[in-house]
Amino acid sequence: MNGLALPAALFAALAAVPLLSLPDYVMHLLITMLLTALAGTGWAMMGRFGLVSFGHGAFLGAGAYTMAILWNELGLTPWLGIPIGVAVAILAGVLLAYPAFKLRVVGHYFALVTLAAGEIVRILIVALREHTGGSLGMTPAKAPEGGAFLAMQFDKAGFWWVALIAWAGGLLAWRMLDRSMASKALAAISEDEDAAASIGIKVTAEKLKVTVISVTLAALAGALTAQYRQYLNPESLAGLGISLQIVFGAIAGGMYVPLGPTIGAAITIGLEEGLRIGFGTELTGAAPLVYGLLLVLFMLYLPRGIAGLFERRAKTPATAKRAPGEATA
Amino acid sequence: MSAALKPDAGPRLELSGIQAGYGDFQALFGVGLRVEPGEAVGVVGPNGAGKTTLLRVISGLIRPRAGTLRYGDRDLTRVPPHELPGLGIAHVPENRRLFPHLTVEENLKVGAFTKSARAHFEKRRDHVYELFPRMKQRRHQLAGTLSGGEQQMCAIGRALMSGPKILLLDEPSAGLAPLVVQQVFELVKRIRQEGLTVLIVEQNVAQVLRVVDRAYVLETGRVAAEGRSAELAADPAIRRSYLGGH
Amino acid sequence: MDPFFLEALVNGILLGGVFALPALGLNLVFGVVDVVWLCYAELVMVGMYTVWFLYTQAGWPLGLAFAACLPAIAVLGLLLHLIVVRPLLSSPPINQVLATGGVLFFLQGAATLVFSTDFRSLGVDMPPMEVGEVFVSGTKLAAFIAALVGAGILWAFLKFTYVGTAIRAIARDREVMPLMGVDPQKIYLIASAVGGALAGLAACLLVVQLDVHPFVGLSFGPITFMICVMGGLGNMLGGFLAAFLMGLIISVGGFWGTTEFSYVVAFAFFIIVMFLRPKGLFAR
Numbered sequence: 001m002n003g004l005a006l007p008a009a010l011f012a013a014l015a016a017v018p019l020l021s022l023p024d025y026v027m028h029l030l031i032t033m034l035l036t037a038l039a040g041t042g043w044a045m046m047g048r049f050g051l052v053s054f055g056h057g058a059f060l061g062a063g064a065y066t067m068a069i070l071w072n073e074l075g076l077t078p079w080l081g082i083p084i085g086v087a088v089a090i091l092a093g094v095l096l097a098y099p100a101f102k103l104r105v106v107g108h109y110f111a112l113v114t115l116a117a118g119e120i121v122r123i124l125i126v127a128l129r130e131h132t133g134g135s136l137g138m139t140p141a142k143a144p145e146g147g148a149f150l151a152m153q154f155d156k157a158g159f160w161w162v163a164l165i166a167w168a169g170g171l172l173a174w175r176m177l178d179r180s181m182a183s184k185a186l187a188a189i190s191e192d193e194d195a196a197a198s199i200g201i202k203v204t205a206e207k208l209k210v211t212v213i214s215v216t217l218a219a220l221a222g223a224l225t226a227q228y229r230q231y232l233n234p235e236s237l238a239g240l241g242i243s244l245q246i247v248f249g250a251i252a253g254g255m256y257v258p259l260g261p262t263i264g265a266a267i268t269i270g271l272e273e274g275l276r277i278g279f280g281t282e283l284t285g286a287a288p289l290v291y292g293l294l295l296v297l298f299m300l301y302l303p304r305g306i307a308g309l310f311e312r313r314a315k316t317p318a319t320a321k322r323a324p325g326e327a328t329a
Numbered sequence: 330m331s332a333a334l335k336p337d338a339g340p341r342l343e344l345s346g347i348q349a350g351y352g353d354f355q356a357l358f359g360v361g362l363r364v365e366p367g368e369a370v371g372v373v374g375p376n377g378a379g380k381t382t383l384l385r386v387i388s389g390l391i392r393p394r395a396g397t398l399r400y401g402d403r404d405l406t407r408v409p410p411h412e413l414p415g416l417g418i419a420h421v422p423e424n425r426r427l428f429p430h431l432t433v434e435e436n437l438k439v440g441a442f443t444k445s446a447r448a449h450f451e452k453r454r455d456h457v458y459e460l461f462p463r464m465k466q467r468r469h470q471l472a473g474t475l476s477g478g479e480q481q482m483c484a485i486g487r488a489l490m491s492g493p494k495i496l497l498l499d500e501p502s503a504g505l506a507p508l509v510v511q512q513v514f515e516l517v518k519r520i521r522q523e524g525l526t527v528l529i530v531e532q533n534v535a536q537v538l539r540v541v542d543r544a545y546v547l548e549t550g551r552v553a554a555e556g557r558s559a560e561l562a563a564d565p566a567i568r569r570s571y572l573g574g575h
Numbered sequence: 576m577d578p579f580f581l582e583a584l585v586n587g588i589l590l591g592g593v594f595a596l597p598a599l600g601l602n603l604v605f606g607v608v609d610v611v612w613l614c615y616a617e618l619v620m621v622g623m624y625t626v627w628f629l630y631t632q633a634g635w636p637l638g639l640a641f642a643a644c645l646p647a648i649a650v651l652g653l654l655l656h657l658i659v660v661r662p663l664l665s666s667p668p669i670n671q672v673l674a675t676g677g678v679l680f681f682l683q684g685a686a687t688l689v690f691s692t693d694f695r696s697l698g699v700d701m702p703p704m705e706v707g708e709v710f711v712s713g714t715k716l717a718a719f720i721a722a723l724v725g726a727g728i729l730w731a732f733l734k735f736t737y738v739g740t741a742i743r744a745i746a747r748d749r750e751v752m753p754l755m756g757v758d759p760q761k762i763y764l765i766a767s768a769v770g771g772a773l774a775g776l777a778a779c780l781l782v783v784q785l786d787v788h789p790f791v792g793l794s795f796g797p798i799t800f801m802i803c804v805m806g807g808l809g810n811m812l813g814g815f816l817a818a819f820l821m822g823l824i825i826s827v828g829g830f831w832g833t834t835e836f837s838y839v840v841a842f843a844f845f846i847i848v849m850f851l852r853p854k855g856l857f858a859r
Contacts, residue, residue, distance in 0.1 A: 099850040120842040127835035285687025295677025414756035426751040443756035
């Protein structure tokens with residue numbers, strides 16, 4: 001019980017953020033950050049066990065476009081559209097992952113297979129332009145009078161709460177996974193697949209489990225992002241570019257601790273906005289340039305991400321079983 | 330025979346007090362050893378005695394933690410491994426380590442990679458084919474398709490391509506059928522006749538003592554005995570442990 | 576045969592020739608250094624800008640601009656190896672791939688800063704040629720021939736030179752190389768430079784067919800990776816053949832459907848190949 005007190009308090013405090021009546025712009029950044037963090041958390045669920053996907057953008061897209069098309073063409077509320085979108089993404093993920101795991105597609109090969117899958121989804125979105133608007137993108141239809149809630153078209157405060165719940169859900173999933181036997185099995189698998197299999201770990205099943213969790217979070221992040229922006233386009237919801245950005249956020253923050261990807265999202269959003277404000281739109285290339293540079297520097301000097309800096313300190317008290325509240329210094 | 334083919338036997342190779350290992354594991358505890366120019370010396374001992382480690386130390390693939398390693402007046406612990414072939418030291422590694430997807434002749438070519446060896450490629454290749462006519466027949470065959478004995482020929486041939494003064498052979502008989510083992514030791518004899526200095530590491534004590542002048546017995550990382558081949562072969566303790574004698 | 580179908584076949588082969596060069600370069604680097612250059616297509620992009628700048632802005636003759644592009648990108652490959660890859664040689668493969676992914680972003684950003692996101696065109700074209708019933712773009716044909724010549728030179732280099740033979744050897748067994756008197760670090764450098772030069776050559780062939788923009792790499796980068804993986808990472812011949820296979824699939828797919836459809840088919844084909852032959856179509 002004790003372990004949940006602090007997170008619960010933190011969650012309550014965050015839920016009260018809209019009461020501060022922050023400027024719209026700040027709220028916008030915070031919401032974007034949470035949704036980016038959710039996608040990164042989803043990616044890191046797999047990434048930290050050595051399942052590096054370069055196609056996670058595809059799951060954002062699968063979730064978002066399914067939801068948006070159902071709303072625009074059938075008038076199905078996103079409240080149902082999102083679960084269906086998530087289900088579609090899971091289906092796609094399992095269709096890809098099951099044979100990949102079964103046939104031992106690992107390492108570089110796995111990364112490149114997922115890259116291909118991400119590209120397929122991006123191109124499919126472009127190709128199905130009658131439904132998706134192609135590369136120009138699409139806009140969810142405006143909610144009818146009084147139907148904003150059903151259409152999930154909230155104000156900033158509403159989206160903050162939705163995003164917060166989703167994000168917290170992602171962290172909770174992380175925590176539950178870590179406390180389950182599955183995480184030990186996955187750690188063993190990422191260490192040595194054959195050895196893991198030989199001691200009776202069901203390699204494919206365990207990997208699929210974490211894939212489903214990962215895809216769920218990513219698809220949810222995609223759908224909510226689309227819903228929040230009220231705009232979908234293939235470049236920002238599928239393909240190599242966005243997939244690498246997700247990876248970058250998770251890596252920069254640190255993919256081995258639950259809050260790592262969130263820190264990473266804060267860094268990427270902060271960086272992007274900082275550069276945009278600092279240099280204006282004149283220097284549109286500055287953001288990816290700095291991203292890229294940082295990614296290289298992180299790999300060279302800080303491969304476990306920002307959170308990696310604190311890992312040792314955070315771990316020591318936990319293993320020493322100190323009472324909560326005792327100084328960690 | 331031209332100067333490129335008739336090697337001088339090079340300087341003396343001398344190790345003393347060598348300690349070495351991998352990570353926390355120490356394999357050699359103060360090993361001393363000496364190979365005089367033109368000599369053939371064996372290092373024998375059971376599996377895990379540190380024989381391969383010893384050769385890897387000489388080749389610079391592992392750096393010793395303590396001890397000296399001299400080739401003539403040169404301190405080999407300061408020479409990067411890829412410069413050793415240029416100094417006249419060639420190492421035929423354990424399990425031969427041929428490039429299976431290259432032809433026999435291409436394997437020889439890789440063996441002649443160093444600048445000084447390239448100039449002599451054709452002469453040395455022809456000489457290797459003279460020594461091992463079987464290699465000439467198989468010159469355009471992929472090395473991976475050779476039989477075990479042929480692979481050993483190819484590996485020795487590849488080492489000869491750098492024009493070595495001393496040849497380090499690691500378990501040349503490992504994994505070969507008894508008849509082929511005989512042939513391999515015939516090869517070693519032939520190489521000795523070339524005037525090369527040879528240091529050979531082997532588990533097959535009986536065979537190796539027939540081709541070397543002197544030998545060291547290595548046990549758990551230490552030199553347990555040394556002497557002339559004939560003396561060792563006659564030593565009751567060694568006969569008991571290694572030669573299946575009574 | 577339907578002349579349009581025949582044309583699709585011919586175009587597929589021509590397209591395969593263009594894919595072949597980057598696939599060869601990527602495979603060469605992977606085979607030798609054991610690192611995937613995720614930013615390979617971006618090296619090509621920089622090469623395309625190099626040619627475009629020298630030709631249209633600096634007023635160099637086109638041939639000279641082409642000739643300068645190869646060494647320029649070879650140097651870029653060297654720098655990539657020295658600055659990013661070499662320090663990471665003993666890191667987990669994923670860290671290596673991600674670092675080169677960082678270079679991908681970096682180069683895209685740098686190109687955007689310097690050249691903006693405008694599409695730049697070289698503005699040269701060769702008249703189409705009529706071969707039998709089939710019209711063939713002169714530019715594409717010239718690019719195809721240049722690609723084959725480039726591949727041929729690479730093959731001769733790997734087959735007949737000492738360094739080339741060592742490159743093929745190191746791809747299988749890097750530990751034993753020092754015993755052959757080969758300094759692996761030096762071979763890595765050479766492979767990186769040659770890999771860069773191939774990207775430079777690919778840039779010359781692409782810049783006459785495609786407009787350059789900072790994200791142009793994303794249009795052929797993913798397919799290049801798939802070709803390499805399909806042929807078997809590090810397997811040069813496999814990658815070369817897979818390039819033509821992909822070229823044909825895309826071209827013939829485009830004949831029956833839309834271009835996008837053809838890419839979907841090609842990528843789906845890739846995924847199926849991965850499942851059926853995880854180590855590549857031509858793995859032994």
